[in-house]
Amino acid sequence: MARPSSGSGSGLFVTALTAAALAVVAFFAFQASAADDRPSAAGEPSAPAASEGDSDGAGGAGGGGEGEGEGAEEPSDPALPEESGTGRRVVYALAQQRVWLVDVAADGSGEEVVSTFEVFPSPVSPEPGEYAVSSRNPQGTGSDGVPMEHAVIFHADAEGVVFGFSAATDGSVPDPESTQRTGAIRQSRADGDTMWEFAEQGTAVVVVA
Template sequence: MARSSSGIIVATLTVAALAGVGFLAVQAEAAPDHPATHASGQTAGKAKDGDQGKDKATGATGQEQGKAPNAIPENSGTGLRVVYGLAQKRVWLVGSDGKATRTFEVAPSTVSPPPGSYAVTSRAPTVTGSDGIPIEHVVRFHRDAAGVVFGFSAAVDGSSPKPDATKKTGGIREQPADGRAMWEFAVNNTPVVVVP
C-alpha cells in the first residue's frame, strides 16, 4: 500500500511539473520579441516614463500600430535606408535585409522636409546648431529651395531643442546614443526616405 501511495505521489508531482513547464512555454511564446540589435550592439529604443501601454520598440500603442515591434512604415522603400516618419517623429535604421535594426523618437525643428527619397549628402562630427547649442554626429540629407538644411544631430549635452518659431530651421534632434547609431549607420549616399 505504501508503494502505491508513493507511486501516486510521484505521478502527481510529475504531472504538476509538466503542467508548470507547459505554462512557462506558453508564456514564453506569448512574450514579445527581444528588441533588434544594431551592428554596434545597441538595442532598439526603449519606452520612456509615461509611455506605459506603448510598444517599447516603436512607441506606438497597439491601436496605432497594430504591427510587430520595429514595424517600418509602409511605402518607405526597400533595402538599406534611414526612414523618417514625420507624424510619428520617429526614425528607423533599416538594414540591407529590410529589417529595422534600431528605431527611436526625434525632436524636429520648425520646418520639416517634404516626404520623398533623399540620400546623405554630408556629415560633420561636431558643429554649433542653429539654436546655438553644440551638436555632434550631424548627418545632412537635403537642402530646400529656401536654403533650409535638413539633417539629424544630437546635442552634446543631450538637450532637446526649443525651436524659435520665427526661424526656419531643419535640424532633427536625436538623443546622444541615437546620434552615435545614426552616425555609424548613415554614411554619405545612404538613402533617407521621409514619409508623412
C-alpha cells in the same frame, strides 16, 4: 438475649449516611469526567478557527505577489511604415517623429530593422520624398546656435533651410514653437552615435508623412 445499645445503632446509621454521600460525590465526579471526554457538538469547532478575513487576506497577498507581472508582454516598437522604400536606408516618419534604420538581412532573406528611436524635430520639416546623405560633420554648431555632434545632413530646401540628424552635446532638443526657421532633427546622444555609424555618405533617407 441482650439488646444492642442505642449508641451502636446510631453509629451504624451515620456510617450508612457517609457511604451514601460518598457514592453521590463519586457519581457526579464520573459525570463531569465523561463530559470532558465527549467530542464537541456538531458545528462547534474544538479550537478557534482562523477568521475569514485572515484567510482571505493571506491568500490575497500571496496570490497577488506571485501573479503580479506574469504574462505581461513587453511593449513592441512601432512597425516600419509601408511604402518607405527598399534597400539600406533611413526612414523618417514626420507624424510619428521616429526613424528606422533598415538594412538588407545578412542571410539575404530580405530586410531587417537595425534600430528605431524617437527624434525631436525643429519648426521646419522636410517634404516627404527620397533623399540621400549629402554630408556629415562629427562636431559643430547647429543652425539654432546649439553645439552639436554627429550631424548627418540629407537635404537643403529652396529657402536654404538645412535638414539633418544630429545630437546636442548638452542633451537639449529644439523648440517646435520657435519662430526661427531651422531644420535640425535632434536625437539623444546614444541614438546619434547609432545614426552616425549607420548613415554613411550617400545612404538613402526616405521621409514619409
